[in-house]
Amino acid sequence: MAQIIDGKAISAQIKEECKEKVAALKAEGKSIALAVIQVGNDPASSVYVRNKKRACEYIGIESISYELPEETTQEELLALIGQLNEREDCNGILVQLPLPKQIDEDTVIRAIDPKKDVDGFHPQSVGALCIGQPGFLSCTPAGIIQLLKRSGISIEGKECVVIGRSNIVGKPMAILLLRENGTVTVTHSRTKDLKEVCKRADILVVAIGKPKMITREYVKEGAVVIDVGIHRLEGNKLCGDVDFEDVEPVCSAITPVPGGVGPMTIAMLMNNCVESLSLS
Numbered sequence: 001m002a003q004i005i006d007g008k009a010i011s012a013q014i015k016e017e018c019k020e021k022v023a024a025l026k027a028e029g030k031s032i033a034l035a036v037i038q039v040g041n042d043p044a045s046s047v048y049v050r051n052k053k054r055a056c057e058y059i060g061i062e063s064i065s066y067e068l069p070e071e072t073t074q075e076e077l078l079a080l081i082g083q084l085n086e087r088e089d090c091n092g093i094l095v096q097l098p099l100p101k102q103i104d105e106d107t108v109i110r111a112i113d114p115k116k117d118v119d120g121f122h123p124q125s126v127g128a129l130c131i132g133q134p135g136f137l138s139c140t141p142a143g144i145i146q147l148l149k150r151s152g153i154s155i156e157g158k159e160c161v162v163i164g165r166s167n168i169v170g171k172p173m174a175i176l177l178l179r180e181n182g183t184v185t186v187t188h189s190r191t192k193d194l195k196e197v198c199k200r201a202d203i204l205v206v207a208i209g210k211p212k213m214i215t216r217e218y219v220k221e222g223a224v225v226i227d228v229g230i231h232r233l234e235g236n237k238l239c240g241d242v243d244f245e246d247v248e249p250v251c252s253a254i255t256p257v258p259g260g261v262g263p264m265t266i267a268m269l270m271n272n273c274v275e276s277l278s279l280s
């Protein structure tokens with residue numbers, strides 16, 4: 001039986017640690033606030049935003065909430081970000097993606113002061129990650145490193161294969177595994193012999209966006225499998241990019257969906273918010 005990596009429990013642990021740190025900061029007379037901006041009312045985004053605000057409340061971080069209409073212009077959004085960059089009582093700025101089509105996401109991400117870039121998407125944060133300088137880490141990959149470490153799985157010297165090369169998961173994941181001294185291969189939609197490459201992995205991180213694509217044919221006996229994917233099936237059931245029932249018997253440890261990587265993203269966002277205080 002594989003070890004089931006419990007993202008719910010580990011994320012709860014990280015949130016408790018954040019709560020303690022915030023309480024200590026408050027005792028020193030400091031306060032901490034996160035601006036959360038949603039443009040439009042995409043239902044999935046509304047759920048994410050609500051969960052992020054709830055997590056803030058639990059930890060003791062004030063959330064400054066902006067719900068802007070769908071037709072908001074890029075200039076209006078950039079003006080708001082400009083104001084928040086200047087505000088001393090705002091430590092972090094989070095713009096919920098995706099944005100409506102009239103707004104260019106890259107321009108918006110670049111407008112956020114890197115000292116308040118708690119999502120870790122600003123090119124300066126990404127550059128800092130690549131050269132090992134201090135900066136905010138992209139939340140999902142940072143959460144995966146915590147899942148591995150806190151489950152007693154060492155990365156050093158391991159063959160790590162990442163499937164997917166997106167800017168928010170695949171690429172930062174590869175750099176973080178490298179930083180932990182893993183031997184890293186990044187695969188993607190043009191990779192030849194994907195199964196053979198994946199079968200080399202001691203640690204396989206799957207971020208493809210295709211429900212249940214990864215079966216045991218891609219997995220070496222005893223490998224650790226991290227499933228980043230999240231999909232809603234008919235009947236409201238959730239599944240990942242990995243076919244859990246098929247893969248679980250052959251691997252040594254695996255993250256479930258739900259309850260694996262998902263809860264870690266918000267926990268690491270909270271962690272970044274707490275860290276933002278030392279940068280501002």
Ligand code: NAD
Binds near residue numbers: 164167188190241
């Ligand atoms: P994306 O669509 O931006 O990237 C997918 C990547 O998979 C691409 O780099 C592509 O090259 C690769 N790919 C596509 N088809 C492939 C194939 N047949 N073989 C090999 N590689 C292939 O997706 P993303 O934003 O990185 O997200 C990936 C998944 O993770 C999605 O299901 C998303 O919903 C989920 N996700 C979850 C969290 C979380 O908090 N749990 C956070 C971000 C993303």
